[in-house]
Amino acid sequence: MASDNGQLALPPGSSVTTTSVLGAWARPDKPTGLMNWVTTVDHKKIGIMYGAASLFFLLVGGVAALMIRIQLATPDSTFLSGDAYNRVYTMHGTVMVFLVVMPIGAAFANYLMPLQIGARDVAFPRINAFSFWVFLAGGLMLNTSWFLGGGPDGGWFNYAPNNGIIYSPGHGIDFWNMGLLIAGIGSMTGAVNLITTVINMRAPGMTLMKMPVFTWMTLVTQFLLLFAIPVLTVAQVLLAADRNFGANFFNVQQGADPLLWQHLFWIFGHPEVYLMILPAFGIVSEIIPTFSRKPIFGYPFMVFSGIAIGFMGWGVWAHHMFVSGLGPLSVSAFTVGTMFIAVPTGVKILNWLFTMWGAKIILSTPMLFSIALVTQFTIGGLSGVSHAIAPHDTQQTDTYYIVAHFHYVLFGGAFFGFVGGIYFWAPKAFGFLMNERFGKVQFWMMVIGFNVTFAPMHILGLQGMPRRMQTYSAVQGFGMWNMVASIGAFILGIGTMLTVVNLYTSHRAWVRQGRPNVGADPWDARTIEWSIPSPTPEHNFDTDPVVTHLDDWWHRKYQKDENGKLRLVHTGEELAQAGNGEGVHLPAPSYWPITLAFSLPIIGYGVMYTFWLLIPGILLMMAALFGWAFEPADNLDLDDHDHGHDDQAGGAEKELETV
Amino acid sequence: MSIRSNLEQLMRSRSFSFRSLRRVCLVPVLALVLASCADDKPLNTFEPRGPKAQDVYDLMNPIWYVMLVVFILVVGGGIAIAFMNRVDGDTLDPNDLPEQVHGNTKLEILWTIAPAVLLAGISVFVVDDIWNLEEKNDPEPCAVGETSANCDGLDVMVIGQQWWWEYRYDVDGDGFFVDGNGDGVVDDRDRDLPLEFVLDPDDVATATELVIPAGEQVDLLLTSRDVIHSFWIPRLNGKRDTVPGRWHTWSLNADSPGKYTGWCTEFCGLSHARMRMSTIALEKDEFEAWLANQASAAEVPSDPEAMAGRELFAANCMSCHVIRDDGADGIIDYPDDFAANVPLASHAAPDLTHFASRTTFAGGIYATYLGPGTDPNDDAFPAENYLDISELAQNPTAADDYRWNSAELKRWVSNAPSRKDMHSEVDPESGLGRGMLPFPQLTDEQLDQIVAYLATLD
Amino acid sequence: MADTTTDIADDIVDDAMGSTHDLTNDDHNDHGGDHGEDHGHGPHLSLGLSNMKLAMWLFLGSECLLFGALISTYLLSKVNFLQELVAGNPYVVGTIGGEIEVEMIAQNSVEPMFDIPFTSASSFVLLMSSLTMVLAHKAVLEGDYRNSRVWLAATALLGSVFIGGQVYEFTAFYREGLTYTGNLFGSAFYTLTGFHGLHVTGGIVMLAALLILSSRGKLQADRAETVELVGLYWHFVDIVWVLIFTIVYLIP
Amino acid sequence: MAAEIDIHAHDDSHPTEKQYWVVFVVLAVLTAVEVAWSYMGLEGVALVAPLIIMMVVKFLLVAGVFMHLYFDTKILHGRLFWWTFVAAIILAVAVYFTVFATFEFGI
Structure with missing residues (x-):
């Protein structure tokens, strides 16, 4: 296997003070406070911002969810009008998918992946910052629709021709379209960046098959994004052309076929489903071995089943369209394909179970959430198989059975994994452990609330309750289970909110105790991000780690004694790096990513309202591109540039192409 | 072609009357409502009432048990493993490690192959069922004038629009269209435009309720005039989308007479939740009588109040609605350009020729007739005014006990957008609106007259 | 272990x-x-x-899906447009008008719209720009900065000629009655070729930036990869045109 | 200097100027043949198949020579570029062809 003699030592003590020379828009020099966050290119800060933004959007989407549940709790409710209900449920779905689950996955990928592969940062730190800001800009733009005439009202998949200007006048759908188009740019650049990072920035010795499972799942996820986002982009460009420029792509009168939208949307949409769940799979694949005190069972099969899910995710999109009138041959092919995606998913679940088999399990909060993911996701997976069966899907699709299914997959699956991840890596990110007792209360509230909310929806769906119904009448007999689900939703809502409350109170307690050091490795964990102090120092690793094993950190701690028995030979604290960053040079912060990102919504508003707005928008964008292109990658290069560039392999102006 | 001959006979005899028709058509319909809809879950997919739905149910039934076993093993097993292997983290000796198992290739291969084989086995039945569900009475479109057995069986076109359903019965068995392109075959290529249908004027048009003969497969041809809808009668078959510009086939078959309700299941805009429908299966002879009645023109009323209503209707409603009647002034037949001047995106509103023979109106959300216990003037919106099937069921008296829901009808005619969300305002740019306009200019008396006229249209 | x-x-x-x-x-x-x-x-x-080169290839992979979707959309729209036109859908008939529409109906093809010799010439121009691009890269690698500027300028110029040709073609089509909003074919054709044109324009801007760098003496052999990256992008855009030229123009 | 070594490694793996010219001439000829073929008045497979083949050959020539994919396989891990690109192309063709098939054949 790869040898380790490529180990790099950093030259000690070559710290360089940096200066900036470009005037008002000069490179920020050691910014503080808010400016520190606005201009940062540090993958850890960006990861935390992704997390914070998605928690904010979670609040928005959660309030929308509770409004839906209040409306549906009783028959013939008039809490929300038909119009308001359509906007609220559309925003709930859109926000939860694009602005909560996707970015919280990006938060973990950004924060953890470079640490897990022993890198200083991602491959392109400024593009990383841009990815975040452009996601935020798109998300905020979408949410300004609440105040500018109402949100979109077409559902999160927004079928044509109902999304056309005739059937949805006003700007609601335009906000959906422009907001997600802009956010999609961030996903695309983020994908390029993170894939490059995983492929190219791993520590010496860390071959692909020694990467932690979470890093693997990040890689698969980003490949899915890389190829899926452009398809959605095209669909949205066509929609914008129709709505804003009078084109005819979905004009049925002219002979257009509305199924084009469905195909394009679901070619994107199905990989999208997997790119929401796979990061959570990665997270629990880290948590379960740690608290089982065993390696993950069947690591290569975990990896390859993840890759297989990624591949097969491209061949099953039409199962969202079984009743759209595809024809029996297509339906048969996609039915079989969809059923078989259960195989790699089942492999993953069984491997988790067998990791726990014969283990010594510490039921900490992250572990509880991970077990919840395994079990709840299994339920979602089983109901998934039941509507992979196309004849049965004709009864189930667009009913609450589907709603139950995807909430079991995306909430009980993905989101539980993410909450577990927050508990697990909070000490690494913030320096304190979250309160365990509180965490367990939260866990039980969420699990109970979740099942009380969504289990009845299986019944409702099979009893024939269609989704996206503003109201129903007493004669359909849906009243009781809807009331149960609404009660559960409030328990679940409070439970979810406790994540933030626990972060806050645990932080308060930690500060009150004088910020005790939690130690580099509070969980006795397995991967190398636990070999550096908590919270992670700005420069990550003092020296580049050299990797010899899968779960390298654990293998450094536990080795065989003379009797061939595995023993703890060094504690984590003995082995941990000191966090001494003397002489480590880091990429410098920049104003341009956020400037470029926020020029895009101006253009978006311009397309929607008045083309005059395009002028300042495009000017700002050009200025930002220009500034970015001619800003050195970091201040050090700028200094060197004054000495001439003959000794530079990459150079000061090589950023040109990073735009 | 017994339907057609029956129809011709009825037409020729000219002997049907208002009263007899009410007995022929409305009484069985209402009786069925009473008899079959006592169930409190009218949309339940677990209670199939037709061979197609039964097919789906039978396919899925054993799979539920397989799923249950997997559920118990994985979820129960997972929780049990976690519970049994738990240790106390605070007092744990770090050297007390469990056996460090890295994996087991044989096991992995086993649990990759085994579910794959299981799923492959299931998929044989699934694929077979997919093709079974597609089976039609008439596999090919019929040639013009063709009367082979191939062209037997009732065909109905289902047209979805915001937010009601239109049904076209191919009563004369010559296809739904005129052979417009002259290729000798009547099929969907004979349409003029994707969204506008120049249909065979000999066919019967109804709305909201699909009436079918029990025990026979009825083939449906589905399309839409505006956005995508989905036609779903859960107890008879699964759903199928109606997509504008596309023509999908589907079929229904009810084992026994009864009323089977459904709901539009593809989100279709503002009043999606108020786009409901039902299928009423009748005995064969009752169905034929019903169809004969639907094919006939409406009678010109004799009552002066209704006659006044008829004139008001002609003055206010005719630009969208159609009533085929046999008056000397030849009230409305489908005008050739009826699509051209109508300020509706769907370019159509329900055909009201036999309005009073339907049990619901306004897209299936209001009852045309009320049971004895219902208060017709209850203004509470919308609960009390929905067709309350269970209440009807509790009063199995004669159909004559049902009263004309004139209160709700008046409210509907005078201001439909206040009863059901619609975009009735006409967009000045496109000249399009979607929904029924309010008629604030109609006085209470005029509304009474219109409603009285509508009551004669059975 | x-x-x-x-x-x-x-x-x-x-x-x-x-x-x-x-x-x-x-x-x-x-x-x-x-x-x-x-x-x-x-x-x-x-x-x-190289990180940059890897990133560029990933980006180009992503672009494959983008142009694939646009080409599929074009093909589907063309088929549907022709079907409606030949069937005489009044919302479609007359949206182009004149001789061309009559010819389109007669041939059941959109071919009468196109000016194949003209487009062949502009395709040739774009192919040639790919050659000048690789020559520019080679010149930079070999330290021949004078020639590298010549080839870069030639590439940018050929690209501009191509864009000029496209602008001419669009205006000509527009005058002949094919508008963006008129029918499905117009919407799809202008969107597909316009998207490609925007990509070419972006490439020209990058080439111009390289020229500026080069004239300031900042584009030397150690920076050859920058030229290579712009080249990769440029060739990809050329490849897309190879597809569009055959699929859109030559296959009726 | 490591960078120089790297550049020379690149240099070795790049085609010669003559090769570039040859490829360009082939491309130009292929384009001419394509256009001529489209004027032959052929129909159906006889028209389309050769056009598609020539298109693919042009595609491979540009990608392989001008974009150095053929030559990049000689550098360490350079085949990764090729696989990324080919995976994207295969994905795009497979997915969009399926979409088109469902529209065209309606089955």
Whole structure:
């Protein structure tokens, strides 16, 4: 296997003070406070911002969810009008998918992946910052629709021709379209960046098959994004052309076929489903071995089943369209394909179970959430198989059975994994452990609330309750289970909110105790991000780690004694790096990513309202591109540039192409 | 072609009357409502009432048990493993490690192959069922004038629009269209435009309720005039989308007479939740009588109040609605350009020729007739005014006990957008609106007259 | 030690990546990442590839899906447009008008719209620009900066000629009655070729930036990769035109 | 200097100027043949198949020579570029062809 003699030592003590020379828009020099966050290119800060933004959007989407549940709790409710209900449920779905689950996955990928592969940062730190800001800009733009005439009202998949200007006048759908188009740019650049990072920035010795499972799942996820986002982009460009420029792509009168939208949307949409769940799979694949005190069972099969899910995710999109009138041959092919995606998913679940088999399990909060993911996701997976069966899907699709299914997959699956991840890596990110007792209360509230909310929806769906119904009448007999689900939703809502409350109170307690050091490795964990102090120092690793094993950190701690028995030979604290960053040079912060990102919504508003707005928008964008292109990658290069560039392999102006 | 001959006979005899028709058509319909809809879950997919739905149910039934076993093993097993292997983290000796198992290739291969084989086995039945569900009475479109057995069986076109359903019965068995392109075959290529249908004027048009003969497969041809809808009668078959510009086939078959309700299941805009429908299966002879009645023109009323209503209707409603009647002034037949001047995106509103023979109106959300216990003037919106099937069921008296829901009808005619969300305002740019306009200019008396006229249209 | 399955799998994966050697000499400098590096000790590059080049290829992979979707949309729209036109849908008939529409109906094809000799010429121009692009890259690599500027300028010029041709073509089509909003074919044709034109324009801007750098003496052999990256993008845009030219123009 | 070594490695793996010219001439000829073929008045497979083949050959020539994919396989892990691109192309063709098939054949 790869040898380790490529180990790099950093030259000690070559710290360089940096200066900036470009005037008002000069490179920020050691910014503080808010400016520190606005201009940062540090993958850890960006990861935390992704997390914070998605928690904010979670609040928005959660309030929308509770409004839906209040409306549906009783028959013939008039809490929300038909119009308001359509906007609220559309925003709930859109926000939860694009602005909560996707970015919280990006938060973990950004924060953890470079640490897990022993890198200083991602491959392109400024593009990383841009990815975040452009996601935020798109998300905020979408949410300004609440105040500018109402949100979109077409559902999160927004079928044509109902999304056309005739059937949805006003700007609601335009906000959906422009907001997600802009956010999609961030996903695309983020994908390029993170894939490059995983492929190219791993520590010496860390071959692909020694990467932690979470890093693997990040890689698969980003490949899915890389190829899926452009398809959605095209669909949205066509929609914008129709709505804003009078084109005819979905004009049925002219002979257009509305199924084009469905195909394009679901070619994107199905990989999208997997790119929401796979990061959570990665997270629990880290948590379960740690608290089982065993390696993950069947690591290569975990990896390859993840890759297989990624591949097969491209061949099953039409199962969202079984009743759209595809024809029996297509339906048969996609039915079989969809059923078989259960195989790699089942492999993953069984491997988790067998990791726990014969283990010594510490039921900490992250572990509880991970077990919840395994079990709840299994339920979602089983109901998934039941509507992979196309004849049965004709009864189930667009009913609450589907709603139950995807909430079991995306909430009980993905989101539980993410909450577990927050508990697990909070000490690494913030320096304190979250309160365990509180965490367990939260866990039980969420699990109970979740099942009380969504289990009845299986019944409702099979009893024939269609989704996206503003109201129903007493004669359909849906009243009781809807009331149960609404009660559960409030328990679940409070439970979810406790994540933030626990972060806050645990932080308060930690500060009150004088910020005790939690130690580099509070969980006795397995991967190398636990070999550096908590919270992670700005420069990550003092020296580049050299990797010899899968779960390298654990293998450094536990080795065989003379009797061939595995023993703890060094504690984590003995082995941990000191966090001494003397002489480590880091990429410098920049104003341009956020400037470029926020020029895009101006253009978006311009397309929607008045083309005059395009002028300042495009000017700002050009200025930002220009500034970015001619800003050195970091201040050090700028200094060197004054000495001439003959000794530079990459150079000061090589950023040109990073735009 | 017994339907057609029956129809011709009825037409020729000219002997049907208002009263007899009410007995022929409305009484069985209402009786069925009473008899079959006592169930409190009218949309339940677990209670199939037709061979197609039964097919789906039978396919899925054993799979539920397989799923249950997997559920118990994985979820129960997972929780049990976690519970049994738990240790106390605070007092744990770090050297007390469990056996460090890295994996087991044989096991992995086993649990990759085994579910794959299981799923492959299931998929044989699934694929077979997919093709079974597609089976039609008439596999090919019929040639013009063709009367082979191939062209037997009732065909109905289902047209979805915001937010009601239109049904076209191919009563004369010559296809739904005129052979417009002259290729000798009547099929969907004979349409003029994707969204506008120049249909065979000999066919019967109804709305909201699909009436079918029990025990026979009825083939449906589905399309839409505006956005995508989905036609779903859960107890008879699964759903199928109606997509504008596309023509999908589907079929229904009810084992026994009864009323089977459904709901539009593809989100279709503002009043999606108020786009409901039902299928009423009748005995064969009752169905034929019903169809004969639907094919006939409406009678010109004799009552002066209704006659006044008829004139008001002609003055206010005719630009969208159609009533085929046999008056000397030849009230409305489908005008050739009826699509051209109508300020509706769907370019159509329900055909009201036999309005009073339907049990619901306004897209299936209001009852045309009320049971004895219902208060017709209850203004509470919308609960009390929905067709309350269970209440009807509790009063199995004669159909004559049902009263004309004139209160709700008046409210509907005078201001439909206040009863059901619609975009009735006409967009000045496109000249399009979607929904029924309010008629604030109609006085209470005029509304009474219109409603009285509508009551004669059975 | 990790178990043997892991090792075997490791071999498989590394082999798939094309590895024939151990990563013994991966002490490459960062050859283009904008990661802050220390001199001579750039961040470890696991596969020894340039970050920028890898990123560019990933981006181009993503673009394949983008243009694939646009080409599919075009094909579907064309088929549907012709079907409605021939069937005489009054919302479609007359949206182009004149001789061309009559010819389209007669031939059941959109071919009468196109001016194949003209488009062939502009395709040739774009192909030629690919040649000048690689020559520019080669010149920079060899330190022949004077020639590199000539070739870069030639590439940008040929690209501009292509764009000029497209502008001419659009205006001509527009005058002949094919508008963006008139029918499905117009919407799809202008969107597909317009998207490609925007990509070419973006490429021209990049080339112009390279020219500026070069004229200031900042584009030397050690920066050849920058030229290569712009070249990759440029060739990709050329490849897309190869597809569009055959699929849109030549196949009726 | 490591960077120089790297550049020379690139240099060795790049085609010669003559090769570039040859490829360009082939491309130009292929384009001419394509256009001529489209004027032959052929129909159906006889028209389309050769056009598609020539298109693919042009595609491979540009990608392989001008974009150095053929030559990049000689550098360490350079085949990764090729696989990324080919995977994207295969994905795009497979997915969009399926979409088109469902529209065209309606089955």
